[in-house]
Amino acid sequence: MDDQELDEGFKERFEALLARFPSMKMAADIAGYSAEQLAKWRDGKARAPLRPIANLCQASATSLDWLVFNREMPSSTIVTATDGELPDVVWIPLLEVIASAGPGYENARPYELRRLPFPRTWLQRLGVPEKYARFLGVDGDSMEPTIMDGWIVLVDTRPKHARANGIYVLVDGPNVRVKRIALGWQNSIVLISDNERYQSEPLSPPDAEALQVAGRIVWAGGEI
Template sequence: MTRKKASKAMDDRAEMAARIDDAIKRRFKTREAAVPVVGIPLPSLDRYCRGESDVPATRLGQIARGCGVTSDFLIFGEVNPSIPMALASADHDVDGDVVFIPLLDVVASAGPGIENPFPDTIDHLPFPKRWLDELGVPELSARLLELGGDSMEPTIRDRSICLLDIRFQTPRVEGIYALIDGRDVRIKRIGRGWEGKIVLISDNERYESETLAGPDAEALRIAGKIVWAGGKL
């Protein structure tokens, strides 16, 4: 990692830590009071609020759920203007406004694949029900997973939480999909090539497209279509 990238990563972590700390204080007043609700030991919570360590996706979800905000807000600090501000407020009670979607135990790669093609559910994260309705995704068909890598930037940023519609088991239309390629789980845009070939496309121009044909194309399995990653895709 270059010095510039390392500096940006530290800045991003510090900003997220500040949002976590603020959300906890708004909801619970103190970190000690948050511990039994979010289910995270106080020493770990202190480190996250001070930006001294990265926050695993599962624990980020626990904090978001306990504070009544979305994980996306804690990561990026962004609020979709089409959603009522009350929903983004840490003072808002999320019951009835959100559904809790399974978070899969996998970091899907936007670069080289991550070996874990059959992930278990490790948590359930809050997601606004109105967003799910607008996306046309039934609650039972929704899954969340984390992306690692930068080959899908700027469309999907590294460490984004992505919403997967598991009804898409074949790429019926061009779009961004979670793929199971052997023992790799990857997120790529899929295009159609000549003679049944499948083209895996990275939105980041620094990465070349991959073309699969014959047995490689047949072996590729679709886990679902990515329909949201901090915003509708």
């Protein structure tokens, strides 16, 4: 394989490696370089140094030998999420749930699709115990620019009621929604879309009490 073929293959594999992270910013923080620099490596505009590439491979349980040479290492030598050798990374379940930033999105019983790496220090700073952290996908534009259509968000699944202002995952039968909640007088609440094109939805105390909360969103490409 000549250098051009190697470079093209590396670009494709490096793009697949970056896709294992919930955001480019997270991958950049783990690599120790800017997101702009990672984009240059991905697009073949610059050659990537070994150390940040090795850090990304370790954090995502990816074979460095596969990334560089397109060779699979024996499974016994590949770092996995359960090896305990990644003290700075936690592996958070990505659920098969689409939370709609809009009128509601019907979901079947969710199950774990896979696990995504997340910096342990970030999770500690957010104050979310690992066992209560889950990733969900978001569909729709009503929460833009805070949460963009297609983003993955990190949810603290402990809150089951809206006791403070914030962005929550709401359940209405089979439908799952994402809305900002503002607390009003005498236990009333307002469901707010950050996109100004959408109207707010005030809920009286009885309806507010009946609202089912599946958790609070604490990260969406950045702390919110």
